[in-house]
Amino acid sequence: MTAIDMVRAAQREELSQTPHIDFDAVAVMYDSRGRTTEAVREVSGQVPRGAFVSIVGPSGCGKTTLLDLVAGLRAPSRGTVRIDGEAVSGPRKDTAIVFQEDSTLHWRSVLDNVAFGLEVRQVPRSERTARARHVIEALGLTGFEKHKPSELSGGMRQRVAIGRAFALDPRLLLMDEPFGALDQLTRRSVGDVLLDLWWSEEPDERKTVLFVTHDTTEAVFLSDEVWVLSARPCELLTRVPVPLSRPRTKPMMTSPELQQVVRQVEDALDLPRPEDR
Numbered sequence: 001m002t003a004i005d006m007v008r009a010a011q012r013e014e015l016s017q018t019p020h021i022d023f024d025a026v027a028v029m030y031d032s033r034g035r036t037t038e039a040v041r042e043v044s045g046q047v048p049r050g051a052f053v054s055i056v057g058p059s060g061c062g063k064t065t066l067l068d069l070v071a072g073l074r075a076p077s078r079g080t081v082r083i084d085g086e087a088v089s090g091p092r093k094d095t096a097i098v099f100q101e102d103s104t105l106h107w108r109s110v111l112d113n114v115a116f117g118l119e120v121r122q123v124p125r126s127e128r129t130a131r132a133r134h135v136i137e138a139l140g141l142t143g144f145e146k147h148k149p150s151e152l153s154g155g156m157r158q159r160v161a162i163g164r165a166f167a168l169d170p171r172l173l174l175m176d177e178p179f180g181a182l183d184q185l186t187r188r189s190v191g192d193v194l195l196d197l198w199w200s201e202e203p204d205e206r207k208t209v210l211f212v213t214h215d216t217t218e219a220v221f222l223s224d225e226v227w228v229l230s231a232r233p234c235e236l237l238t239r240v241p242v243p244l245s246r247p248r249t250k251p252m253m254t255s256p257e258l259q260q261v262v263r264q265v266e267d268a269l270d271l272p273r274p275e276d277r
Contacts, residue, residue: 114160174210
């Protein structure tokens with residue numbers, strides 16, 4: 001091993017010991033019409049590299065605000081958000097976002113939609129086309145490369161949006177209720193596709209995912225850990241680990257083990273159980 005190889009190995013080892021995302025006593029305040037509103041209160045927590053973490057909480061509690069902080073779209077009023085040990089000071093090339101709203105470009109084909117981010121980054125045409133085709137195949141969209149979004153179902157359009165993010169090969173993937181506009185069957189199908197695509201990556205290359213959702217079962221099924229937030233001002237009430245093996249399979253969705261974790265999450269949210277509704 002050369003000296004350069006030894007230095008690189010030491011750097012990788014050091015990085016592997018550093019949390020990918022670190023919220024350090026983060027608070028967010030809004031000033032409007034002479035009044036100050038506390039949106040996020042002293043949130044602290046760490047997300048390991050390559051983990052899939054879901055965030056649940058009441059509507060308007062600050063879930064999206066936390067994603068904005070990680071994405072560098074908003075600065076905290078107090079505290080620090082760090083990625084790889086460095087304070088976030090603005091958007092980063094190693095981060096991609098998938099939104100709830102349909103973000104496909106209606107005038108572009110599926111292939112051109114998936115390749116769009118690569119085009120913006122001026123990746124050569126041959127390389128971006130190859131990368132986009134690889135992702136399209138993994139998403140089960142082969143044969144639809146030339147179709148426009150208007151010719152696709154809602155679930156297929158969301159797969160295109162996910163594909164555009166994956167084509168960029170980000171280290172960090174932020175997903176803000178990406179299945180919120182889909183019906184229950186479709187969102188489960190797209191969730192399975194997302195998990196398959198994420199899990200198929202090499203362990204050292206697997207993306208870190210922060211996933212916002214209102215669906216507690218979905219959160220548990222997808223995740224390694226679920227963060228439960230309070231109503232505004234947002235506080236991190238608890239972090240619920242998900243001790244289910246991977247890869248996740250459909251029978252797990254109704255397993256007693258998964259339902260037990262769902263009850264933990266819903267108890268933290270103070271939601272009534274099915275038998276009490």
